[in-house]
Amino acid sequence: MRAVARCDLLGEVPFSDEVDLLFRPWLGPGFHATVEAVSGWMRAAGMTVRRDNAANLIGRYEGLTPDAPALLFGSHLDSVRDGGRYDGMLGVIAAIEVVAGFHERDERFPFALEIVGFGDEEGSRFPVTMLTTRAVAGVLEEDDPDAAFADLRDSEGVTISHALATAGLTPLGMAAARRSESDLVAYVEAHIEQGPVLEAEGRAIGVVSGIAAQRRYEVKLHGTAGHAGTMAMGLRRDALAAAAEIVLAIEKIAQSYDGKDGLVATVGSMRVWPGVVNVVPGDVVFTIDARAGSAATRDAAVASILELIENIAARREIEAEIIPRENLAGVPCDPELLRLLEAAVSDVTGQPARILVSGAGHDAMIMARLVPMVMLFIRCEQGISHNPAEAVLSGDVDVAIQALTDFVRRFAAVRD
Ligand SMILES: [Zn+2]
Structure with a gap:
């Protein structure tokens, strides 16, 4: 009291x-x-x-x-x-x-x-x-x-x-x-x-x-910017659509751990270029923050995440650059x-x-x-x-x- x-x-x-x-x-x-x-x-x-x-x-x-x-x-x-x-x-x-x-x-x-x-x-x-x-x-x-x-x-x-x-x-x-x-x-x-x-x-x-082991990445996706009115859907290399698919897939991977070892993963920041209403997004940069009670659990989740980024980017013909930013031991x-x-x-x-x-x-x-x-x-x-x-x-x-x-x-x- x-x-x-x-x-x-x-x-x-x-x-x-x-x-x-x-x-x-x-x-x-x-x-x-x-x-x-x-x-x-x-x-x-x-x-x-x-x-x-x-x-x-x-x-x-x-x-x-x-x-x-x-x-x-x-x-x-x-x-x-x-x-x-x-x-x-x-x-x-x-x-x-x-x-x-x-x-x-x-x-x-x-x-x-x-x-x-x-x-x-x-x-x-x-x-x-x-x-x-x-x-x-x-x-x-x-x-x-x-x-x-x-x-x-x-x-x-x-x-x-x-x-x-x-x-x-x-x-x-x-x-x-x-x-x-x-x-x-x-x-x-x-x-x-x-x-x-x-x-x-x-x-x-x-x-x-x-205290959780923490890992952070910056991911740069490079597609092709183009006119939102004239670029045919089949020809697009839309970096934001790829990022959207990746974000949801990261969430799914993290959810699959069901709280095991405190595993969590977050995309907390995203920037879109050129970021205007009538242009197909050519570039996206976003962050990943992954944490878990042990480095082994965290790294297993991170490995799945990185693999899926490569796969989604390859299928969509998007260039993906994955830059490690922080790696803190638990x-x-x-x-x-x-x-x-x-x-x-x-x-x-x-x-x-x-x-x-x-x-x-x-x-x-x-x-x-x-x-x-x-x-x-x-x-x-x-x-x-x-x-x-x-x-x-x-x-x-x-x-x-x-x-x-x-x-x-x-x-x-x-x-x-
Ligand atoms: Zn405090």
Whole structure:
């Protein structure tokens, strides 16, 4: 109840930079106000609070011994423009409830509990994402050795350098937020599902097996442009008609997996030349985005898709150029943590845990480069996210808090 109310409170001015909608970009006034409010709730939950060199907010609840390594809960404090109240924020707020519960019972573990609120998961201010997460994971220098991100600008022309300076920080200095491996025992992220699976199955929460492997292509189809009134149907090499056939065939291939391994494929963008009413389209460029829980499943689907593009193009005498654009490996959750979270979820819900793939990226996929990681998904209404209509049931959030609490105890038991 309190967790949802807190997220709701943070959905408005002064925690948003816009009056009529929620927009909380990294290092904006709403972001700073949010850090203040969340800091207060962390302290009330028995935590000490600090900000690191990447402007992340970190709360710490000590373990049985001082300086013990930490089990780190995390999620992001920023939001997209016209976003929802629970994306990111709920992961931080729910973790505070978990710690508050332990604090009330004065229950402590052989490890400390920490909660990190990351700054720029969404990349809603600058054209880059998860810099602050990469700083903590210690991979910021590896990904961008010269801090070239420093000169990127927001829509008002403010550079990242300048935005950091207002908080007394520097781009190169961000790397000092790095945590050492020996300092952390696990990373746990709770997040709204941003998908419809849990709701469709009537479940409050689910366990994430990993973040999807992703592949993107750009496809260029080249036919023959011609007069729409005089070019005979039998002689046409219509690039858009070919693209239409390909799009529907891609949908059919993806549907044939029936959700297996979280396989999805999307044509999200298409441009048509010359794009006028009285000309048969000569050229089309479109994108393909394919994702699945494993690279093997994704690549099998992609192979079928590429083969069908070749076939349809050949039959229609269209030239097809297929350009690979991105190939991101999937990020599996740690098997041991997964097993513990699965046990916690079945215990709390009284039914076997639903295991699902995250089609979206999260802070967890960066943190996995440093420390074993696992994620918990919380049902959200109709799977809607990045939208003011985002909604959760407070009963579901309570179940999530219980499962995370149970998980921490199980984790302590196996480490004993
Ligand atoms: Zn998010």
